[in-house]
Amino acid sequence: SQQGEEDPQALSIQEGENATMNCSYKTSINNLQWYRQNSGRGLVHLILIRSNEREKHSGRLRVTLDTSKKSSSLLITASRAADTASYFCAPTGQTGGFKTIFGAGTRLFVKA
Amino acid sequence: DVKVTQSSRYLVKRTGEKVFLECVQDMDHENMFWYRQDPGLGLRLIYFSYDVKMKEKGDIPEGYSVSREKKERFSLILESASTNQTSMYLCASSPGTGVVGEKLFFGSGTQLSVL
Numbered sequence: 001s002q003q004g005e006e007d008p009q010a011l012s013i014q015e016g017e018n019a020t021m022n023c024s025y026k027t028s029i030n031n032l033q034w035y036r037q038n039s040g041r042g043l044v045h046l047i048l049i050r051s052n053e054r055e056k057h058s059g060r061l062r063v064t065l066d067t068s069k070k071s072s073s074l075l076i077t078a079s080r081a082a083d084t085a086s087y088f089c090a091p092t093g094q095t096g097g098f099k100t101i102f103g104a105g106t107r108l109f110v111k112a
Numbered sequence: 113d114v115k116v117t118q119s120s121r122y123l124v125k126r127t128g129e130k131v132f133l134e135c136v137q138d139m140d141h142e143n144m145f146w147y148r149q150d151p152g153l154g155l156r157l158i159y160f161s162y163d164v165k166m167k168e169k170g171d172i173p174e175g176y177s178v179s180r181e182k183k184e185r186f187s188l189i190l191e192s193a194s195t196n197q198t199s200m201y202l203c204a205s206s207p208g209t210g211v212v213g214e215k216l217f218f219g220s221g222t223q224l225s226v227l
Contacts, residue, residue: 031213042116042202042218043155088154092213099170100145100216104154 003101004032004072004089010107019076021106023089024069032065032072032091037105043088046074081112115139118203118219125226131190133222135203142208144186145216146170146178149200161186162208193226200224 004023013019023032031050035043049056049065049072056063062075072091076083086105119134137144143162147155147170157170159178167178175197179187186205190197201222206214 029213030211033213033215035216040200040221040223042220043204043216044218045215048213048215090213090216099157099160100213101157101171102147102155104152 004091004103006087006089006103006106008106009104010109012109012111013079015079015081015110015112017079019079019083019108019110021074021087021089021108023072023074023091023103025072025089025091026070027093029067029091029093032063032089033100034061034063034072034074035088035090035102037086037088039085043102046087076108079108079110081110084108084110116203116205116217116219118201118222120222121220123222123224125190125193125224127192127194127226129190129193129226131193131224131226133188133190133201133203133224135186135188135205135219136184137186137205137217138184139205139207139217140183141205141217142183143206143214144180145204145206146176146186146188147202147204148172149202149221155202158188193224195226198224198226 007022033048034046037043088105145160146158161180177189203219204216
């Protein structure tokens with residue numbers, strides 16, 4: 001099944017700095033999604049990028065996709081303490097069918 | 113906004129008990145999913161359903177069963193709870209347009225402790 005692997009496992013930055021998280025996957029995809037999870041809560045969808053797109057923006061979020069390298073990155077600019085959360089990527093493709101598989105995520109801690 | 117509601121936020125059960133975790137969504141979604149989340153392991157898919165009374169095994173179905181008698185409700189059943197089923201359980205739904213890789217809407221989770 002399709003699964004992304006996030007890197008780094010954990011990231012600690014100061015408020016106002018940018019945070020970059022990476023995702024690698026193994027097989028071809030239809031799209032790739034990023035989700036956020038605040039401590040002990042459900043996941044919230046952040047952004048979806050299709051396989052024919054290279055970059056997408058949403059507010060302070062910027063996602064890039066490089067299908068030749070089978071990787072994606074999520075950039076959060078001017079981070080805030082409220083961005084402290086775990087971030088998961090979810091690449092989805094035909095091999096996975098309707099299943100969305102998640103990796104272990106990147107834990108981001110933003111210090112005020 | 114889509115709302116996915118899980119009936120309990122915290123649950124404590126004894127080994128051997130039969131446990132029901134309930135999930136209800138209010139947006140007429142076709143697909144519903146149950147995941148469990150453990151530290152360092154991420155989310156693992158237990159079961160999913162793409163239609164009423166239809167179910168498919170995920171990656172870790174052993175020890176679990178599911179029921180979907182109505183479109184809006186998807187129940188996860190632990191037939192005989194064991195301590196290794198102590199975990200956070202997350203329910204999700206998606207519209208079911210037939211597109212691979214739909215946006216998932218998650219409930220707030222149920223933290224289950226089996227003693």
